[in-house]
Amino acid sequence: MTPLPLFGVFSGGRSSRLGFGMALFMMFAWPGSVQANYGNIPASTHIDPELVRIDEDKFLGVRISSDYILRDAGGESFTLGGLLGRPLLLVLSYYSCDGACPTINRNLRDSLAGVNRWEQGRDYRVLTLSFDPHDTPESLRMFMQHAGFGTQSPEGWSLALLNDPADIGRLTESLGYKFFWSPRDAMFLHPNVYILLSPEGRVTRYLYGASINSTDMELSITKAYGNEISPANAVNFLLAACYSYNYRDGKYSINYPLFIALGSLLLGISMITGGVLVMKKRKRREII
Amino acid sequence: MSIQARAGSMALMLLSLPLIPRPAQAVQVVPVPGQSRQWDVPPHVHFDELLHEVFWDITIIGVLMAMVAAYFLFAYRRRFPDEVGRLQKLSPQAALGWMIIPVALFMADDIYLFAKGWELHKQYREVPENAYEIRVTGAMWSWTYTYPNEVETYGELKVPAETPILLRMSSEDVVHSHFIQQYRVTEDLMPGRVTYMWFMPDKVGEYVVTCREYCGAGHSSMYGKVIVMAREEFDAWLESEAAAISASATVASAQQVVSPAADVSARDFGR
Amino acid sequence: MGQPKTWKEWVFTLDHKIIGIFYLAASLVSFLVAGTSAALMRIELGSLGPTLTEDAGVYNLWLTMHGAVMILGFQIPALLGFFANWVVPIMIGAKDMAFPRVNALSVWLLWSGILLALCNLIVPDSFNGMWTGYPPYSETDFAGNTALYSLIIIVLGISSVFGAVNLACTVMFMRARGIGWYQLNMTVWCVFTANIMQLIFVPVLAASVLLLSLDKYLGFGFYDPGQGGDVLLYQNLFWFYSHPAVYVVLLPFLGISFDIIATFARNHIFNYKVAVWATLAFIPVSSDVWVHHAFVAGLPNWLRTMQTFTTLMISLPFGLLMLSMVMTLYKGSIEYRTPMHWIVGMFFMLIIGATTGIPNALSAIDYGISDSYVIMSHFHYVMAISGAMAIFGGIYYYFPKLTGRMYSEAMGKISAWLFFIGMNVVMGPLYFIGIEGMPRRYYDYQMFPQFESMHALATVGVAITTIGVLIMLYSWLHGMFRGEKATANPWQSQSLEFTHTDVIPGPGNFPTPPVMPEGWSPYSYDKTGAKGGSEARR
Known part of the structure; x- marks a missing residue:
């Protein structure tokens, strides 16, 4: 799993099964056979991490209802629907967590800092939401300290609680998000996942936290715009077209066939150029 | 003259260059x-x-x-053997x-x-805002319909009349295409992507559903039907189905992980 | 007359005319194979339930063979192989193609491809993924031997790319003195344009099909979403070639039709320069319309809207060509010989095919008729039947130049009208049950028993067509051996291949290299009258 230096996009390693063919694709950095890391299951337990894996086939494209009422650290309430209208990055955490949750929020902040194409707040929003009914605005403030946000959440990033704890089940079930309290570890076991919602509130992508970098974030936000991307904003369009999501690795990878097809298009055109050049040479020789 | 023509044809060829495959399929499709x-x-x-x-x-x-x-x-028609056409040259x-x-x-x-x-x-x-959403899964060679309360039917899509129906579709194996004859609507299903279609069942009745994308030997036997029921009838049917499921699932659910099961001990679902 | 004597001379010939005949032979063999599989399919569908076979897989094999062999084995080799090789160099006054060795390579690659395609009938795990070969189906074991499919497409692809480079260079550089760009036959323009399109688009097809096999056998996952690939990308790449491929077939047969109409109406082409530019306009226009093959494939809505519009724009160059074709008849002096009968049939078929294309261009209409018999019927009218009628008309047209003898006019005309009527009886009923919902590529239609009578009618149509084709083949065989001797210019055409060659053009094509006078045109009937014929050599 050595990251290839050619493109920062991948942390792909080289798969050994295609010794010779590999050389051909080195320039594109072949995506490695990294398995996505699905949850924060400590090595000490004997729980299969697959247990918290989201059944993506079933939940991609699901539309979440926008009527949830949320409360932020200051106790002010707002609706989830108010955050939509542009892509929303949803992170589910619990605020008494001292392990993975602050980390994934911090990591998210770091990787979003590297997203230059989209501006947080203007082009997309982030929402951290607790799934622990025991959480309160106090525990949220503690959590913000803990995660390094200080007292003020970043621009375009809301950290909040569900106003009605009964909504927790409704929301997580509609997203296919599973979590359990493990008394032995004295912690919640849950998937480390960032959920991308389209401007209409439909799930467009689940990104598993461990190995997500800025480029993945940028691409997933771009693709969350979905139908709104058009050739009019050509760069975004091309960017979205050149990458496709890799379910095995949980990351985006280059859409190779596109480039191979482009190459062959050039091949055809260069053949006609070659033919014309040969004929020109021949004609000149005949004249001399 | 011929140089101009050659330049013209070259220009046309060049113009066609930027029209490379528009791989817009990479854009995520959402309703x-x-x-x-x-x-x-x-x-x-x-x-x-x-x-x-x-x-x-x-x-x-x-x-x-x-x-x-x-x-x-x-x-x-030719009137005499040496006749020739008299089409005027255009100015x-x-x-x-x-x-x-x-x-x-x-x-x-x-x-x-x-x-x-x-x-x-x-x-x-x-899609209308008030559409009733049903999930469709295609597999070689059958259709599975999943209702919001996890009730599943196979090959029979039962829907309430007078309600817009939104189908959110994906495939488990190869490309299929869900066509409802009565509602004149077709959309492909494929792995790795979610597609959608909607239709308005306006009359109670049974209508044919077929697969319209070649999917192998069973392609022509991959058909089913849409059953449009009156709203009350549909609600009653869905409830009874759901009740049947929960009755049979009570035993299993003791071991099953149901979220949010806040206090299930780890060993209960350890393997 | 300079025909090769020994088998070695035949096999290693570099003469474009002999190579053209090899192409013709290949395409006729393909036509018979693919036509037989069509007849088998129609008999199978003639009644509900299993008729000829109980195994849908066998039916799917026939269907795959019919599509792939008709397009890649019959139409493209006949048009871009036979007509492009045999006719075009003579029309422009060249003594051979620009690269005769490359030409020989292309034809033998074509034959290898066709033999490989015939192998698909024999191998135990024959490929049944249709000529489109969509993944993921074609990457599953159900689809059979995907490697064979990739190999056939790649071999045929290389063959046509070589052929295309060759022909483009021939037209650009080998024209006789005095023949400028605007003095070329429409056939030359159309074949030239089609070959430029082949050059641009075929490599894309070959590459995308190669990736199928890499996926299936080496586990690359180019089209596997599980490994970061995309299922839909193949459909886009495939149709990026295969829609232009329709024009690769359409344009050459329109070109031949133009020439036949001009010869038999003794008129020049109406609005020639506009027709030429309309032909060239197909290159850019056709490169941006492929999404109409995937209107229901889950592509973004704006793309469907955009490509609905670009698809409708095809009607502009196509309409201009049709207008030129009709107006070439105006004030003509039309003689009804067999080739003209075929072309008149072709013209009416083309009108049906072209107009039924308009609803298909609208994405909204496509939601109701996608992948139904409407689509099937439309492309048979616009490409398969019209194309075949123009090809057969063209073969009759050049029959005297190929064999030195005449065919029987009566048999030729009867076969043309049997073919015309037969194909209408096949495709007409199928169009209407298509609107009612009959899907394509179905081995059986248990869910639509009400369509049985129409299916049966279509099967009767195939019988009529078959009789027509058999009469046509017999008239060729009869003419080849028993026909009366032909003259060098039986139609009193003004085109070079008739006016300046022997009855059967020998090596080098022209007894003396032609130098055309100022203002010469292959359509200048009004100046010289019908006397052009008397100058021809006997």
Whole structure:
């Protein structure tokens, strides 16, 4: 799993099964056979991490209802629907967590800092939401300290609680998000996942936290715009077209066939150029 | 002259270069929210109206062209062996006119049809806000319909009448295509992507569903039906199905992980 | 007359005319194979339930063979192989193609491809993924031997790319003195344009099909979403070639039809320069319309809207060509010989095919008729039947130049009208049950028993067509051996291949290299009258 230096996009390693063919694709950095890391299951337990894996086939494209009422650290309430209208990055955490949750929020902040194409707040929003009914605005403030946000959440990033704890089940079930309290570890076991919602509130992508970098974030936000991307904003369009999501690795990878097809298009055109050049040479020789 | 022509053809070739495959498939497809526009008729009725109109359009074009050709073929038969055609050479102005006027006519018809088609396209693709969402999974060679309360049916899509139905579709194996004959709507299902279609079941009845994308030996036996029921009947059916499921699932659910099961001990689901 | 004597001379010939005949032979063999599989399919569908076979897989094999062999084995080799090789160099006054060795390579690659395609009938795991070969189906074991499919497409692809380079260079550089760009036959323009399109688009097809096999056998996952691939990308790449491929077939047969009409109406092409530019306009226009093959494939809505519009724009150049074709008859002096009968049939078929294309261009209409018999019927009218009628008309047209003898006019005309009527009886009923919902590529239609009578009618149509084709083949065989001797210019055409060659053009094509006078045109009937014929050599 050595990251290839050619493109920062991948942390792909080289798969050994295609010794010779590999050389051909080195320039594109072949995506490695990294398995996505699905949850924060400590090595000490004997729980299969697959247990918290989201059944993506079933939940991609699901539309979440926008009527949830949320409360932020200051106790002010707002609706989830108010955050939509542009892509929303949803992170589910619990605020008494001292392990993975602050980390994934911090990591998210770091990787979003590297997203230059989209501006947080203007082009997309982030929402951290607790799934622990025991959480309160106090525990949220503690959590913000803990995660390094200080007292003020970043621009375009809301950290909040569900106003009605009964909504927790409704929301997580509609997203296919599973979590359990493990008394032995004295912690919640849950998937480390960032959920991308389209401007209409439909799930467009689940990104598993461990190995997500800025480029993945940028691409997933771009693709969350979905139908709104058009050739009019050509760069975004091309960017979205050149990458496709890799379910095995949980990351985006280059859409190779596109480039191979482009190459062959050039091949055809260069053949006609070659033919014309040969004929020109021949004609000149005949004249001399 | 020939240099100009050569330059012209080269320019045309160059112009076609930027038209590389538009790989817009990479863009994630998600349903567009219904807009405020209300349609008087459901899409399949609108479809029949448009199809009818387009058929008139093409029949007129085709019959006109065929009649002109048939007249020429008849009127200008060779009368004596050495006769030659007497078609006048066009002046440059006339040649231009014979290009611009037909192009303008075709263009006008194209734009008219495009506008008509776009209207219906929008109706097909803009899902009403109050649509009832059902998940469709295609597999070789059957359809599975999953209702919001996890009730599943196979090959039979039961829907309430007078309610827009949104189908959110994906495939487990190869590309399939879900076609409902009555509602004139088709959309492909494929692995790794989510597609959608919606339709308005306006009358109670049973209608044919078939697969419309070649998917192997069982392609032609991959058919089922849409059963449109009265709203009350549908609700009763769905409830009884759900009750049957929960009855049979109570035993299993003790071991099953149900979220949010806040206090389940780790060993209960350890393997 | 300089025909090769020994088998070695035949096999290693570099003469474009002999190579053209090899192409013709290949395409006729393909036509018979693919036509037989069509007849088998129609008999199978003639009644509900299993008729000829109980195994849907066998039916799917026939269907795959019919599509792939008709397009890649019959139409493209006949048009871009036979007509492009045999006719075009003579029309422009060249003594051979620009690269005769490359030409020989292309034809033998074509034959290898066709033999490989015939192998698909024999191998135990024959490929049944249709000529489109969509993944993921074609990457599953159900689809059979995907490697064979990739290999066939790639071999045929290389063959046509070589052929295309060759022909483009021939037209650009080998024209006789006095023949400028605007003095070329429409056939030359159309074949030239089609070959430029082949050059641009075929490599894309070959590459995308190669990736199928890499996926299936080496586990690359180019089209596997599980490994970061995309299922839909193949459909886009495939149709990026295969829609232009329709024009690769359409344009050459329109070109031949133009020439036949001009010859038999003794007229020049109406609005020639506009027709030429309309032909060239197909290159850019056709490169941006492929999404109409995937209107229901889950592509973004704006793309469907955009490509609905670009697809409708095809009607502009196409309409201009049709207009030129009709108006070439105006004030003509039309003689009804067999080739003209075929072309008149072709013209009416083309009108049906073209107009039924308009509803298909609208994405909204496509939601109701996608992948139904409407589509099937439309492309048979616009490409398969019209194309075949123009090809057969063209073969009759050049029959005297190929064999030195005449065919029987009566048999030729009867076969043309049997073919015309037969194909209408096949495709007409199928169009209407298509609107009612009959899907394509179905081995059986248990869910639509009400369509049985129409299916049965279509099967009767195939019988009529078959009789027509058999009469046509017999008239060729009869003419080849028993026909009366032909003259060098039986139609009193003004085109070079008739006016300046022997009855059967020998090596080098022209007894003396032609130098055309100022203002010469292959359509200048009004100046010289019908006397052009008397100058021809006997």
